[in-house]
């Protein structure tokens with residue numbers, strides 16, 4: 001079994017999820033939502049036979065078409081003709097080394113690895129991804145944009161990126177049609193994130209600790225990190241009810257809470273992420 005091939009790691013060897021986009025107006029909508037222009041490098045994840053790749057190449061400076069299926073890459077290459085701003089990579093996207101210069105993403109992605117792809121592209125806010133337009137499974141799109149947020153990884157993405165479910169996409173937009181509804185999701189890097197990128201890991205540790213039981217009251221969830229007087233002050237300053245479930249805090253409150261920890265709590269009390277059981 002090839003060790004680094006995500007088709008095997010995510011148990012999809014017999015189902016690569018090849019639902020090709022066939023609706024031209026949806027393709028146009030995605031390119032427009034990404035505001036692609038000649039200055040842009042755009043990554044097409046799971047390029048397939050180029051449904052998005054070629055329209056993107058018409059607007060972008062460079063398109064990096066990532067595809068791990070050799071037969072699709074062969075078809076894509078044979079369709080290239082004079083388009084010389086397409087850079088095809090036959091590689092597992094999860095192994096691909098992302099550019100150091102700014103880039104965007106437009107992709108009808110393989111549903112089976114949606115979360116690992118999001119974590120790869122949004123998980124390190126020091127990466128230069130500026131914006132993205134994805135087609136994802138609708139269930140995933142709803143999880144990524146849900147309020148309240150109970151998943152610390154998704155909360156961390158949202159501290160640095162605005163994620164929006166734009167609309168539902170029905171199965172008849174693809175060939176063959178998938179068995180589930182899909183959605184168009186946009187991701188834009190926040191202009192003024194509350195936290196600098198290098199705090200990502202420590203922020204996720206605090207969020208994982210506090211959200212271990214997402215519906216416990218605020219005072220309880222952070223009781224091992226802050227002292228009772230600090231909690232009382234935070235509740236007042238951040239306008240949080242003492243009994244409010246920790247998962248109902250909004251991003252601004254999470255940011256303030258984290259900054260307060262950095263300023264007022266000695267580092268030996270900063271939480272290390274606890275292991276979560278079976279929650280995505």
Ligand SMILES: C[S@@+](CC[C@H](N)C(=O)[O-])C[C@H]1O[C@@H](n2cnc3c(N)ncnc32)[C@H](O)[C@@H]1O
Nearest residue numbers: 019020021046047048051067068092093108110
């Ligand atoms: C839903 S299809 C989309 C194809 C094309 N973009 C379209 O919209 O018609 C997803 C594509 O991702 C490719 N794929 C699946 N897993 C991949 C991986 N780990 N790395 C790169 N490509 C992958 C599949 O071979 C397939 O062509």
